[in-house]
Each structure stands twice: as C-alpha cells, then as structure tokens.
Amino acid sequence: MVSIEQVESPAAGKTSTAAEAPSGYVSDGYETASDSELNGAENGSNRESENTINTASSSSDGDFLKEKTQEQQPEVNQEQLNEKALAQANDAKVEGNALFKDGLYEEALSKYELALQVAADIPSSTEIRSICHANRAACFTKLGKHEETIKECTKALELNPTYIKALVRRAEAHEKLEHFEEAITDMTKILELEPSHDQARRTVILLKPLADEKREKMKEEMIGKLKEMGNSILGRFGMSVDNFKTVKDPNTGSYSVQFQK
Template identity: 40%
Template sequence: MAETNDKIIEDLTKDFETTSKKVITSKSEQEDQLEFEDALGPPSRKDSPNVSDESDSEDVAHNETLALSNEQIEERKREVLDVKEKGNEFFRNGNHDEACQQYSKALKLCPFSFKVERSILYNNRAAAKAKQGKTESALKDCTKAVDLNPVYIKALLRRAKLYEEVDQLDKALADYKELHKLEPNNVEVNSALAYLPRRIEEQTEKLKQEMFGKMKDLGNMFLKPFGLSTDNFQINKDPTTGSYSVNMNK
C-alpha cells in the first residue's frame, strides 16, 4: 500500500508540473503579444502625422542629429522646449492624449546628447499616460527616464507609485529604497518604506494560499479515481526553513 501511495504522489506531482508549465508558457505568449501591441501605439492623428504616444520612431531623431552642427543642435533644443511647453499646456487643460502626442514629437526632435531633457520628456509622457490609465506604458517611460537620469526623483517616485498600482510591490519597494538614499527625510518615501514590507508579506501569503487551493483542486481531480482526496494528505511547514512536506494520513 505504501508503494502504491508513493506512486500516486509521484504521478500527481508530474501531472501538476506539466500543467503548470503549460500555464506559464501560455502566460508568456500572452505577455509577448501585449508587448507587441503596446509597441505599435494608437493610430497617428491627422494633426500630428507620424507621431504616436510610443517611441518607435525616435531613432530617426538620433540619425538626423548626428549630422547637425552645434548651432543647429541648440536651435533644435529650443524647438523641443517649445513643443514640450505645448504638451504641458495640454496636460494642464486635461487633454492628456494630445499632451502625449506633443511629448512624443518633442522626443523625436530632441538630440540624444540632451539626456536630462529627454528624461524629463519621458517622465512627462509617463504622467500623461498614467492619467489615461495606460499604466504599463507609463512604467516603460518612467524606466527610460530613470535610465537617462538615475537620480531623477520625480520619475523614480512616479514609477514606485505605478508599481504599487499593478501590485509589483517588490519593485516599488526597491524604488522607494533608492529614493530614501536621495531624500532620507521625504515623508512619503519613509511612509511607503514602513507599510510596504507588511503588504508584501500579506501578498506573498495570499499567493501561497491561492497556489495551495489550485493544487488541492488539481490533486482531487487526479486522486478521485483512486478513491482518495487531498484530505488524505497532510501538508507540514518546516518552521526553520519555511519549506513544505506532504505526508499521507494513516
């Protein structure tokens, strides 16, 4: 009987691993498709030809500015600031979609050598996208802003808050820790550092319970033909290592 039970447990484990791999593969494919669709951006507007709220065409600006003289680059910078201000005006008036269009246009014009200006444009566009509920896309822009300027507090703070919105709490905590290094007396940052570890612990426990629930349902499905259920098994947690073991009730 012991050998039979061991065989049942072994088969159940293999089936669960196979099912899990299929779920993970399916999820990965869906994420790849969403990434592709997000990169396309919305159709260009008639009043803003060839400009979307994404950055697919920004490499064109890089190739163009390589041939510009210093005077031309400075002139381009002034043009960028004018376009950015138009975007700011749209943002202040609540027209966040048009603000995105203007910030994208400014990014296309902005020479790559102006890293600070580009980081500000990415952060501004992230703010406009966030207002439209485009959280994932806004996160990408925040990351671009931080990559260009790692001590950009506004971009780091915005990204931390957006990570919280999508329940990526570990990443949010990492950003708040970086912010604490830059502004150790920031009340908002210190507050987040106080409550986030508790939220992460609660989130982890919730995920564990959900996982065990799914494992129990799957286990019952496979054990039913043998006249067994997961109630015939006991799950024990090792208080030292935090690992789990499964024993059959006798």
C-alpha cells in the first residue's frame, strides 16, 4: 500500500529564507504558500491517491481473475468415473467367462474377484456383483469345493434375493453335501418365484424321503448318545436307562417316566 507522508509546517518563530521581509515588516511567524505551490501539492496528492487506488484495483482484479480461473476448472464427474469403473468390471467379467469356458477355473476366479473389487463402491453395481459371485460359485462347483459354492451363492443372493440361478447352484451344492433340508428350502423358494421350474419340482420330490431318513437317523444317534450319558451316570448306582420306561397317558397325551427293575 502506498503511504502518504505528512508534510510538517515550519516551526513557530522561524522566518522564510527564500526572501527577505520588507523593512519595517514584522513577521507573525507563519508563511502562506503561493497558488502555484498549492496547486502542485494538490496535484501531487491526487497522483498519490490515484496510485493507491490503481494499486488496490489491480490487486482486486488479480484476485477476481484467480477466483474466476478456479471456477472455470472442470470438476470431476463422479457419474463418469462410475461408468468407467463399471466398464472395467464388465471387461474383467467377460475375461473370466472366457477362462471358465476354457476350463481355467482358478484364473477365472481371479478375474471375477477383480471385477468385484473394481465395482465394490459403485451403487449401481449390484447386478454385476451378484453375477460375479454366482460365476465364482460355478467355478468352485467345477473344482469340487461345495462349501465355497454355497458361500458365493449366498453373497449373490444377498444382492439379488430372486436370483434363480444362484438358488439352483446353492441347492445343488447342499445336495452334494447331503444338506437335504437346506436344498429343499432353496428349491421351494425357486418354485415360489417360478412355479413351472421342473428341476426344482423334481428335486423336492427326490429329496424329501432322503431328508426324512436323515432326520430319523440323526434322532436315533442323538438318543443313543443320551443313553450312553445316562448309563454312565446311573451306572454308579447300579442302574441303567433301561430301568426307566416312558408311558403315554391316553387321556391327556402326556408322558410319564416309570421305574422298573
């Protein structure tokens, strides 16, 4: 900022050295500037003021141009970034499909995983992510890793609960692991979504007796374990669970335990 210096008045009692006062003239101690000196002083002051204003104006214009330049810089378009990421994810998925067809299941798994990572934070990526999880499930099925198949199908169904292909693959993996109840549940869900689904209907009919048989077998195994536990405790008293018999009351349908020797 241009500073304006203040000019001090001559000290009181001091006379001018520029011209001698006329004889007999007594000075009052002050001098009066001529018109030319006053005009010069005013012009000088005006020029300094103008310089100050111009300097401030120049600074203000510079700030304005800087702000304008910053405003004109293009902002990053998030939608375009998302579209680009989705395109990259889709390319990785297509590469994975090609590897799957060639029987390169491990390599295909890596491509599907890459697609999932690229599309992870994109709100509109639900479909491609559910497909990639289902495709990874198909790879694990080919590799005989049925537990992993179930996990990947579950992830796909969390993204898309009506994904029939994922339900079919999970049901098939459950069946191979003899999880008959779980397989029936998945196939029943498919029939709710698509009543004409023949594979689901046939599978439910096939697995129901197997599920019943497994349930009975599990019940017998549980009872056998309970008997072993009971005998280990009652044996200390010279008894066994065979000394106890459950009797059903025909009137109430309730059971009672009776001791017999």
